[in-house]
Amino acid sequence: xxxxxxxxxxxxxxxxxxxxxxxxxxxxxxxxxxxxxxxxxxxxxxxxxxxxxxxxxxxxxxxxxxxxxx
Numbered sequence: 010x011x012x013x014x015x016x017x018x019x020x021x022x023x024x025x026x027x028x029x030x031x032x033x034x035x036x037x038x039x040x041x042x043x044x045x046x047x048x049x050x051x052x053x054x055x056x057x058x059x060x061x062x063x064x065x066x067x068x069x070x071x072x073x074x075x076x077x078x079x
Contacts, residue, residue, distance in 0.1 A: 027062065034058035 032038050035058035037046035047055065 031058050031062055034061045 029038075032040075032043045032047065035047055035050055035054055037043050037050065040046035
């Protein structure tokens with residue numbers, strides 16, 4: 010928690026894509042309450058979904074971050 014930070018998605022609405030991907034990878038996309046589903050799944054399943062999420066070094070995130078900086 011001391012180093013790094015969240016991926017640079019800019020305005021908060023741009024983060025929805027990453028949330029939706031996380032929800033799908035955690036198999037919570039069919040749940041009526043996706044946040045509650047994420048809160049209740051086993052840690053292993055959540056970690057798996059997180060490991061599939063893009064990080065700061067992913068090309069999609071880098072490209073977006075560079076467009077924000079410029």
